[in-house]
Amino acid sequence: MKKILAVLMTVLLMITVAGCGSEPSKKDNTGEKTVGVLMPNRIFKRWIADGGNIKRDLEAKGYAVDLQYAENDIPVQIEQMNKMIDNGVNCLIITAIDSTKLVDTIAKAKKKNIPVIAYDRLLMDTDAVSYYASFDNKGVGVLMGRHIEEKLGLKEGKGPYNVEFFAGSHDDNNAHFLNSGLFEILQPYIDNGQIVVPSEQVDFDQISVLRWSQEVAEDRMEEVLNKYYSDGKKLAAVVVPSDRIGYGVANVLEKHGYKVGENWPIITGQDAELEAARNVLSGKQSMTVFKDTRILASKCVTMVEAVLEGKEPEINDTVSYDNHVFVVPAYLCTPILIDKSNLHKELIDSGYYTEEELNGK
Ligand code: BGC
Secondary structure (H helix, E strand, O other): OHHHHHHHHHHHHHHHHHHHHOOOOHHHHOOOOEEEEEEOOOOOHHHHHHHHHHHHHHHHOOOEEEEEEOOOOHHHHHHHHHHHHHOOOOEEEEOOOOHHHHHHHHHHHHHOOOOEEEEOOOOOOOOOOOEEEEEOHHHHHHHHHHHHHHHOOOOOOOOOEEEEEOEOOOOOHHHHHHHHHHHHHHHHHHHOOOEEOOOOOOOHHHHEOHHHOHHHHHHHHHHHHHHHOOOOOOOOEEEOOOHHHHHHHHHHHHHOOOOOOOOOOEEOOOOOOHHHHHHHHHOOOOOEEEOOHHHHHHHHHHHHHHHHOOOOOOOOEOOOOEOOOOEOOEEEEOOEEEOOOOHHHHHHHOOOOOHHHHOOO
16 A cells, blocks of 8 residues: 555656646647638638648647638538537638628627637628738729729820729629729729720629639630620720639630730739739739738737737727628738739748749749
C-alpha cells in the first residue's frame, strides 16, 4: 500500500511540475477554439487565396480551422454549415454563394450563440451576422468607371464610342455595389451620347452574369456581337466586373476577329488573378482591381479574435451595408487599380506573386 501511495505521489508531483513549468501551447491560449470557414468555390483563384490566408492567420493565433469549399453548390454549403454548427464551432466566417439561401442556417448558429462574420460578401436578410469584412465594393466600380473615362478621353468630350457592359451575379450584394459605382461615373456619358450601347442592355438584370460565370458571359458576348455588331460596328470597350468574365469576353472577341495591338477594345477586370496580370502586361486586358486577400484575411481574423473575447473589433463603416434587416458594421479595405504602370510595384514588389509565377514558371 505504502509503495502504491509513493508511486501515486510521485506521478502527481510530476504532473504538477510539468503543468507549472511548461509554456501554454498556442491552442491553450484560445481554449482550443475552432473557427469554421465557408468559401464559395475554387473556380475563382481568389477564394483559394482567401481561404488559405484565413486558415494560416487563424492557426498562427492558435485556433483550429475547419475550411470548406462548396464549389458553387448551395445545398452543399448549407450542409457544410450545418455540420460545423453541429460540431460546435466557436465562430463562423462565411462567404455565401447566395446568402438568401443561408438565412435559416445562420439563424440556427445564432441560437447556439455562434458568432457569424460575413467575409467579402454581405449576408443578406438576417439579424444573425455580427460584422462584415470586405473591400469598398462601390469603390471597385468607381475605379473601373474612372479608367474607362480616362482611356476614352470622355472628360475631354471624345466619342461616341461603342461600349458593352457586364455585371456580377444578381444574388451577390457586391455586384450591385460595384455596378452602382461604375454607372455613377459612366451614366452621364451614356446620357450625353459619348458612350453608345448598341445592345441597349444597361439594366442590371440584362447585364448580370449568374455566379460570375465565364461561360455565361461568353454566351452573352457571342449573342450581343451577332445581334448588334454584324454590320461591322466596332467595340471601343467592354466593361466587365471580374477577370474571369473578361477571359470569356476576350475569347469571343478573338473569334470575331479582334486583335490585340490592332483593334482590341478596352477590357476591365477585378481580382488581379495571375492570368489577368499577364493579360494586363500583354495588352489583352486594360486593368484589373487588386483586392489584397492577405489584408482582408488578417482584418477578418482580428474580428474573430475580438468577437470571441467579447470585445469590439476595429470597424470603419457603419452606414453603407444595410442587409435589409440592419446596417452591418463593417471594415472595408481599399481596392487598388492595377494597370501596366503599377503592376510590378503592387503585385510583385509587395510579394503577392513572384516574378516567376508572373512569367508562368
Ligand atoms: C467578389 C469578387 C469576385 C466575385 C466572383 C465577388 O463577391 O467580391 O472579388 O470576383 O465575387 O467570385
